[in-house]
Amino acid sequence: MRSRRLLPGLVTAAPALAAAFAVHALIPALPAMTVAVALGLLAANLPGTAVWTAGRARPGLDFAGKHFMRAGIVLLGLKVSIQDILGLGWPAMLLISGVVLVSFVGTYLLVRLFRLPQETALLVATGFSICGASAIGAMAAVRRIRHADTVLPVALVTLCGTLAIGLLPLLMQPLHLSPLAFGAWTGASVHDVGQVVATAQTAGTAALGLAVVVKLTRVLLLAPVVAVAGLHHRSNHRSHGSGEKSLPPLVPLFVVGFVVMVALRSTGWLSEAWLDAGAGLQDIVLGAALFGLGSAVRIRTLLHTGARALSAALSAWLLIALLGLAAALLMTA
Numbered sequence: 001m002r003s004r005r006l007l008p009g010l011v012t013a014a015p016a017l018a019a020a021f022a023v024h025a026l027i028p029a030l031p032a033m034t035v036a037v038a039l040g041l042l043a044a045n046l047p048g049t050a051v052w053t054a055g056r057a058r059p060g061l062d063f064a065g066k067h068f069m070r071a072g073i074v075l076l077g078l079k080v081s082i083q084d085i086l087g088l089g090w091p092a093m094l095l096i097s098g099v100v101l102v103s104f105v106g107t108y109l110l111v112r113l114f115r116l117p118q119e120t121a122l123l124v125a126t127g128f129s130i131c132g133a134s135a136i137g138a139m140a141a142v143r144r145i146r147h148a149d150t151v152l153p154v155a156l157v158t159l160c161g162t163l164a165i166g167l168l169p170l171l172m173q174p175l176h177l178s179p180l181a182f183g184a185w186t187g188a189s190v191h192d193v194g195q196v197v198a199t200a201q202t203a204g205t206a207a208l209g210l211a212v213v214v215k216l217t218r219v220l221l222l223a224p225v226v227a228v229a230g231l232h233h234r235s236n237h238r239s240h241g242s243g244e245k246s247l248p249p250l251v252p253l254f255v256v257g258f259v260v261m262v263a264l265r266s267t268g269w270l271s272e273a274w275l276d277a278g279a280g281l282q283d284i285v286l287g288a289a290l291f292g293l294g295s296a297v298r299i300r301t302l303l304h305t306g307a308r309a310l311s312a313a314l315s316a317w318l319l320i321a322l323l324g325l326a327a328a329l330l331m332t333a
Contacts, residue, residue: 009060040294
């Protein structure tokens with residue numbers, strides 16, 4: 001039975017997930033999702049666990065990396081309130097949209113400049129410009145990119161997001177940024193929601209509040225970006241004479257679920273208890289997904305493209321940081 005094949009990997013993810021939350025509780029600056037990826041990397045490359053994660057546990061870990069990621073994307077919608085985003089005002093919303101568009105195109109071109117595959121460039125651009133690993137999973141689904149090909153982009157976006165947690169607070173004083181400007185900069189340039197919270201909270205509650213709203217404005221753009229990518233993919237299929245049955249979906253069902261959750265959150269019908277429960281469940285499924293993805297990363301394999309991939313990712317991270325800083329200064333001027 002399929003469930004028996006999945007059970008070893010899912011059972012393996014459970015203690016790793018508990019350890020990730022424990023580390024986050026002890027060191028709040030380290031998001032649990034980042035720790036989950038790191039633990040997956042360790043499990044994949046330590047002699048005592050590498051054989052297990054590559055063997056009996058692999059089907060369950062792959063299942064978590066793919067399907068739990070999609071569940072996490074749906075639940076991510078419960079964090080996005082249209083009213084909060086509209087509260088930024090149209091000029092700020094247009095600025096943030098511009099940052100996403102320019103960073104997406106710029107990151108794609110940078111990654112291609114370093115001679116990495118087109119699929120890798122697309123996934124890295126999506127993850128860096130919108131919302132990290134969740135966006136990578138959504139784009140991979142609509143473009144029918146192999147699950148294995150998402151591993152490197154997720155590793156890169158996690159690495160650079162972690163770098164932002166340590167580096168951006170050190171730049172606040174030299175750049176003479178107010179707490180609000182720092183919060184806007186963090187929300188406009190850091191990749192994952194958890195990483196945004198870990199970075200912005202160093203400047204106080206006002207910075208954190210603005211950072212989260214700016215970040216969730218970027219998250220909201222996940223649906224239209226994925227829809228455009230799906231439309232482009234369908235157009236390519238038709239131009240190459242593919243039959244109608246082979247056409248990929250315009251928008252994956254789980255992205256539709258994300259939009260429904262955004263709409264539900266925006267009605268105000270859900271109590272804080274339900275929203276907290278949704279956030280907790282999202283952390284669990286997304287953490288398990290990221291552990292599953294991390295456990296597929298073999299350091300030996302990464303070394304073949306590691307230098308080019310890392311250089312491309314750091315260049316893209318610098319580009320987005322500069323774009324986000326310019327937008328933040330304009331928003332808070």
